[in-house]
Amino acid sequence: MTASIAQQIVLAARPTGGRAQLTDFRLEDVPMPVPQEGQVLLRVDYLSLDPYMRGRMNDARSYAKPVQIGEPMTGESVATVIESKDAALPAGAHVLVTAGWVSHAVADAKNLAALPADGIPARAYLGVLGMPGFTAYSGMAAIGKPKSGETVVVGAASGPVGSLVGQLAKLVGARVVGIAGGAKKCAYVVQQLGFDAAIDHRAPDFADQLANACPSGIDVYFENIGGAVWKAVLPLLNQYGRVPVCGLMAQTSGKNDGVDDGLATTMRAILTRSLTVRGYINYEFLAEYRQAFLKDVGGYLRDGKIKHQEDVTDGLANAPQAFLDMIDGRNFGKVLVRVGDEE
Template sequence: MADAQKNRQVLLVSRPEGEASTDNFRLVETPLLPLREGELRVRNHYLSLDPYMRGRMSDAKSYAAPQALNEVMIGGTVGEVVESRNPKFKVGDNVVGMYGWQEYGTSDGTGLYAVDTTHVPLSAYLGPVGMPGVTAWYGLNRIIEPKAGDTVAVSAASGAVGSVVGQLAKAAGCRVIGIAGGAEKCRYVVETLGFDACIDYKAGHLYDELKAAAPDDIDGYFENVGGEVLDAVLPRMNAHGRIALCGMISGYDGKPLPLQAPRILLTQRLKLQGFIVSEHMELWPQALKELGERVATKKLIYRETIAQGLENAPEAFLGLLRGKNFGKQLVKLI
């Protein structure tokens, strides 16, 4: 095993009052205990940072139990098996798991699976070939159900989920309109990802630009943001439009969301469906196979923002909540 006998971890030590801060976290060092029979140890290479984590920091009622205080912060990880007393895993295996914000993970292998990095980089298993990619695949294919010729809009279009949604929608023959924050992100969405248009919501003309970009209005909408963005999109929806409600990040960090007008849902007979991708595990193999093939053959483009070192995870996470990342936010641990 690696000669380090210590494991650095980031714990959640308090619940945010209003916006989250670095004071809610603490970096600690703990000893690495000898493995018991059936256990294995993974040196985590990358840690995934995702918006859902902000909800887990709160003890408000939600779809999942809150993150326990004084415990390792939840999170997806990829890494390499460095020691094993488990016959299902051998030293050198690359694995995806949920070891959280720490440098080493030790477990009996439950929920852990090995991945092939021959054609797909290890970090991509936390992005386009991981939970964000499956989230995009499910919301688009099972809720929006795109047809060739449809107009599909995507908020947070340059992010880990939105970027995949738009590319899959283009592959399905749709006109795709992205919504992102800032001119640089919008250029990337159009010029690199191949969206038909992208609107910078920070420019202050979202409704008018959306109307111009979607002259035939919108058939499907993938929602990651909520708030003013959803308010601008709803009036542009066609009758019988479909909305995949994935996230409402504009209200995650202690900011109340304005009430959305349900009248439009009624008058336009819209389908708005919220979903949690972990409740549809039976579809993950199909989605991951398709996504992996697209990444391996360069048909699916993705971008990463990488913070260096576990100690920088809290600051990187706060930046994610404020839209400072570009693409998938990761922390490199080795």
């Protein structure tokens, strides 16, 4: 890539058979974009990879428009202004921008704001202080509402959303049980994040282990997985249990875990136990919780009360493989692609 050439990764084909493949993506060289008056040229430093992107690859009705064939994959990034034609946003400023899977982009300066120089690395605004962190915070504040002494169970507990959900629940005095894939992730959830217990969802006796870890039942279950995990959680939910539904990785991955949807059993439990099961997209709660989130979680980070893990891959060309690894659960922490220079 030269000074006059940028790169992008586009959707080359829609996945067939449920699972995405490397051949569904294509790396392209394109002319370096040129900023006009009131615009800035951005060098992408870190690209965020998130599970929602898998849904955008399908040509199906959803909460957001799908990526079209030949278009760059969607995604949020931390970028550096390398050329500015607006005095309000000078060269050198770090910004958040939804530019997609690209190395460089042009954006209107009026739609961007420099990230604060608060001692927190800019890339944290893609993870614990970004969309995943806000998803955790708002889902628990608006739907989960954990209380001291309650039992909170968290799906995908070592990931960027689940890890913060559990830590927030611990801060209010709840008992927290994480669900993760593999011994390493389970150990991290307990030893580093301070959860009370962690269960490997791959264990053949997973349902029994979960029941033993929740002797008083489950008051809040943060749903990130679905499938067999949901079937194990459902019988343990207490009267007036709350279930924020953030994701369904068992379906998103394109894998079939052999478990039927259990719709009749689920609906009966919702009725007889007065359960609250609420799906949500984080932006629904921006107006109500955004400022409190930045204040609270930013403060917890600076005080060392919150920990977070990052899984960084180098090079835009490697983004598709990193994305597929994430969908299959092979990541450990917030998935980022280092595209440009270090901050």
